[in-house]
């Protein structure tokens with residue numbers, strides 16, 4: 001597989017002038033030094049609150065918006081050049097297919113816009129109608145389509161000229177769970193075909209389900225970017241890459257994301273001298289340096305205490321500290337009946353980063 005970046009953005013800036021041509025009222029810095037890259041086969045999720053700069057970034061990559069400074073390359077070609085555009089498909093947030101169309105006639109229309117001949121349009125339409133699950137419904141008026149079917153037709157139109165890179169702006173916005181699931185399946189099939197997909201979304205769980213990489217943006221900047229998944233991915237230079245979110249050995253900009261560790265403990269002499277048990281357990285947890293442990297008594301017959309260790313200063317609870325505390329607990333004959341590491345979700349990471357910007 002070719003691992004050179006499909007999308008490579010370096011220090012991209014965009015300032016929009018505000019007001020009319022005759023009365024300028026300041027400038028909005030929509031992009032303030034954005035750098036990121038996506039490799040072949042990535043499903044890249046662009047996340048951020050309203051006004052973060054996501055659409056401006058996508059429009060710049062499509063060549064619709066001219067950057068104020070910085071560089072953006074698609075397949076090594078300047079974004080917006082005809083060589084780059086030929087390899088790109090786009091599903092806008094609000095695609096409008098004329099209501100008189102059927103799925104098939106709409107695809108014919110878009111195929112002609114891409115200068116395809118009739119034989120290629122027919123062949124490609126058959127393939128795409130099958131891919132997006134609209135085969136057999138292709139002669140119905142789009143007026144009768146559900147939002148999910150309409151969106152899948154939108155995906156098919158974006159794929160007519162068989163692009164290698166697809167930009168999807170809020171592809172599941174406004175869809176019910178069934179529609180979302182259908183669109184998600186198409187994205188997964190496209191991923192299986194080796195397409196690179198760049199998508200904007202506000203729906204974090206959705207992104208967690210389909211994306212392999214994410215960037216979290218706010219106020220025109222990328223706050224964090226990295227791979228989603230378990231384990232550490234390795235980039236081209238053999239460096240370990242950032243990991244964000246769900247089943248995530250979560251790292252952002254090289255720092256481990258905080259994961260709270262919960263211990264449920266059974267102290268053998270708890271019934272007789274609970275104060276002393278509390279004290280022994282507290283001492284065992286004193287050794288954690290960049291973390292603090294909260295100890296609660298439990299009334300369960302199998303556990304007498306719950307200890308939740310929360311890391312501070314953006315440092316993970318270290319494995320060596322965990323190993324030592326386990327040894328200490330065991331040396332006091334305290335049983336560990338449960339040890340659970342709660343790894344932050346993408347939503348946890350997103351909320352932490354965005355609220356740190358507001359604070």
Ligand SMILES: Nc1ncnc2c1ncn2[C@@H]1O[C@H](COP(=O)(O)OP(=O)(O)OP(=O)(O)O)[C@@H](O)[C@H]1O
Nearest residue numbers: 016017028030048049050051052053054055056057
């Ligand atoms: N054509 C424009 N002229 C002036 N300002 C603009 C223009 N387009 C976007 N902006 C401003 O640039 C900033 C970034 O907007 P952008 O649409 O890129 O954000 P976004 O992350 O896509 O937001 P949303 O999630 O609401 O679509 C906002 O402050 C917006 O008001």
